[in-house]
Amino acid sequence: MRNLLRFLAKYHAVFLFVFLEVLSITMIVKYNNYQHVKFLNSSNRVTGGIYNGYWGVAQYFSLKELNNELAEENAKLRSELMREELSKIGNDAPQHDSLYRQNFFFITAKVINNSVNRAHNYILLNKGSRHGIKPDMGVVSSDGVVGVVTNVSKNYSTVISILNNRLKISAKIKRNNYFGSLTWDGGDYRKAELDEIPFHVDVAKGDTIVTSGYSAIFPEGLMLGTVSDYSLQGGSNFYKITVNLSVDFKNLVYVDVIQNKTRDEILKLESTDENDQ
């Protein structure tokens, strides 16, 4: 027993080292189930508060561009409103029909922390469960899709960005409706890859890539980007398509969180299908 104690005392640093490394690596591996980590992330009160205070100062430096962006967006919305008014004159029948009920609602939030240079990038928003945000809601900016909400606290929420290889988004080519999945490869923050498009499909540079709407998270037709390059690897049945992302993740300030009113209904229906299989 004395020998054992002496042995432990002599090599205590090595044991502690191994213990701490095992602890850290468990954390790294466990974090793959990113939904399960509830408190070790930046949406907790202390880190969220610090980032929020920092943002309070930093935002003054980008006020000018922000104003421009908002003015532009206002103009765009106003023009859409106009078009809507005009189309109403022709037929106003479906307006009060419950079948045409609006499914998607938007909650505007500010980005208070963001990164593009890691292998797994996350975004922190200044709104949380108090404002109606829940995990698995989609996040878009005025330019296109940004990511999906993962963790929510009372006042903050974290978003897994497209620039994170743990996120796959169901996407399609707008022109011919063939769908695949969009992932990021960890390199350039302006580019992502679209997989699972079979080789017989007609693809061209500049084709628009939009969300497919095959999930309860994003509605159909939200902008993701345009095809910048494509190739067919020898022997492969699928194209390797590089997509220019439409969102510039480096100057993200305001985003909209999408609330899907029929989400629970869709998930319930899908789960009955799974039971059948």
Added chain:
Amino acid sequence: MINDILKYGIMYVVLVLVQVLLINNVQLGGIYSPFIYILFILLLPFDTPRYLLLILGFLLGLTIDIFSNTPGIHASATVFAAFLRPGVLMLISSRDNYEPGSAPRISTYGFEWFLKYAVILILAHNLFLFFAEAFTLHGLFHTLLKAIINSFLSIILIVLSQYLVFRK
């Protein structure tokens, strides 16, 4: 003693804040951002017990992790650097012994000695960190290159900081 605890406590907070609020927002070439917080481990006094080095390293890494949503990655790399520190100090000792009670400073032990010390530990820290991060991603060469370039930037920043902020 109390003085030391206070001094290193302030250094800990300042380094963490500088890292997460300033340096993490400066991305050179789009993907590189130097890690300056490891300076805390570099500058601890010579007679810091090994277990304390490891525990402080773990806490420091974990703090950075919590701010950047990467649980475990910075923690594991910083513990690794803290584990190597006593060995590295032994390896590059310029005299027979370091003065007990003093700390590794560029002003006392000279530029060349400090550079050697910083290069070994920062390289170890960055290599461990990038491989821990890559875990499921990227080729070997890509990660290696990224780690080496990032170490280089960190070393420049840390050595400069010794002349600008930490001189006595």
